[in-house]
Amino acid sequence: MVEFEFSGEFLGGSTDYVSLTIAKNVVAIARAKITVNTACLAPDPSNFTFTLSNDGGATWEAAENGVEHTFTSIGSDLRYKITAISGSVLSLKQSSGDSFITVKYG
Helix, strand or coil: CCCEECCCCCCCCCCCEEECCCCECCCCCCCCEEEEEHHHHEEHHHHHEEEEEEEEECCCCCCCCCEEEECCCCCCCEEEEEECCCCCCCCCCCCCCCEEEEEEEE
């Protein structure tokens, strides 16, 4: 699997945090795994849901934090979305060498 790491801040008042294209392949992306450092999920990590798309966001499939997901759709444009319950905040301020979001695909 290929791995990407992300850190930074999501701006705006939306409860959806959507990535741009993470990977755009010639071949289909069949599986992916998103792992989010739970220290970034305030006030409670259970207030967040994770979805992945392998077709540029045309369809989204539910994913679990840290668990490999096999897509039911065919696509080659990988993206992720993190949705927060109102009042929850995704904070990705870099305070150490830790990665906040890691996405692997293959």
